Amino acid sequence: MTTPPAAKATPFLKWAGGKGRLLAQYAPYFPRDAGTYYEPFCGGGAVFFARAPERAVLADINPELVNVYTCVRDDVEGVIARLREHAAQHNSTYYYTVRAQQPGDLALVARAARLIYLNHTCFNGLYRENARGEFNVPLGRYTNPAICDVANLRAACRALQGAAILHAPFDHVLERALPGDLVYFDPPYVPLSATSRFTSYSRHTFGPAEQTHLRDVFVELARRGVRALLSNSDCAVTRDLYRDFPIVTITAARAINARADRRGKISEILVRNWPT
Numbered sequence: 001m002t003t004p005p006a007a008k009a010t011p012f013l014k015w016a017g018g019k020g021r022l023l024a025q026y027a028p029y030f031p032r033d034a035g036t037y038y039e040p041f042c043g044g045g046a047v048f049f050a051r052a053p054e055r056a057v058l059a060d061i062n063p064e065l066v067n068v069y070t071c072v073r074d075d076v077e078g079v080i081a082r083l084r085e086h087a088a089q090h091n092s093t094y095y096y097t098v099r100a101q102q103p104g105d106l107a108l109v110a111r112a113a114r115l116i117y118l119n120h121t122c123f124n125g126l127y128r129e130n131a132r133g134e135f136n137v138p139l140g141r142y143t144n145p146a147i148c149d150v151a152n153l154r155a156a157c158r159a160l161q162g163a164a165i166l167h168a169p170f171d172h173v174l175e176r177a178l179p180g181d182l183v184y185f186d187p188p189y190v191p192l193s194a195t196s197r198f199t200s201y202s203r204h205t206f207g208p209a210e211q212t213h214l215r216d217v218f219v220e221l222a223r224r225g226v227r228a229l230l231s232n233s234d235c236a237v238t239r240d241l242y243r244d245f246p247i248v249t250i251t252a253a254r255a256i257n258a259r260a261d262r263r264g265k266i267s268e269i270l271v272r273n274w275p276t
């Protein structure tokens with residue numbers, strides 16, 4: 001009798017810009033024969049978990065997020081135990097007590113469980129910080145939030161075994177990636193209108209200077225023979241930044257928007273830094 005293959009992990013965090021619903025559209029453009037897989041704007045890691053590469057480098061500028069991945073990789077049972085305690089005590093008062101904790105005062109595993117708990121119980125799974133870097137999203141309206149999905153956390157732990165997890169800005173990839181490797185960039189998007197606030201994930205801003213720097217990193221990787229794919233919003237600014245590269249249009253649903261009437265379809269772009 002053969003043992004059935006272990007289930008593939010899916011993202012265990014809800015993350016703005018999560019790519020879960022776009023994976024089928026992306027699949028034809030991602031090469032299978034890549035060396036190390038890099039995801040420098042890791043967020044919820046939907047593409048990483050779908051690809052489940054043997055060797056990966058995941059990075060993000062959000063230290064809480066980086067700690068979550070590190071703890072799930074290195075001590076998933078510790079994270080699960082703390083999450084079960086959160087799930088047992090969850091109510092409105094408890095949520096705000098946990099939210100008020102300073103992550104720096106907690107042990108690393110408790111800190112990771114705190115973020116997963118808040119992420120599954122807060123409004124719309126948003127991650128937002130005030131100017132002091134404190135998580136400030138209010139409680140969401142869930143009757144029975146799934147706080148601790150044990151099977152998926154264990155699957156995520158397995159998927160992360162071959163991953164280096166770094167707290168680093170996206171251009172750190174230039175110091176590591178080698179010819180034959182594959183980089184997938186999913187940056188905060190160029191806003192489609194002045195009122196779009198999709199770039200404000202944290203106190204770090206991602207404005208025109210960062211978008212241009214990212215394009216330059218994309219060009220430099222191409223020059224070195226490192227393949228890169230990049231998602232961004234579909235607008236004149238991005239089409240101009242990447243005008244020298246093949247661009248594919250992807251149809252996406254706006255996943256996180258407080259107003260249901262603004263959750264319609266929009267298009268995004270997927271850019272490749274190598275010729276067909």
Ligand SMILES: C[S@@+](CC[C@H](N)C(=O)[O-])C[C@H]1O[C@@H](n2cnc3c(N)ncnc32)[C@H](O)[C@@H]1O
Nearest residue numbers: 015017018019041043044045046061169170186
């Ligand atoms: C659009 S989200 C990524 C979504 C992710 N691909 C998913 O499927 O959930 C962008 C991520 O980039 C991170 N980020 C923002 N500025 C960054 C920077 N300069 N360097 C590295 N990461 C950054 C944010 O913390 C956030 O997690």
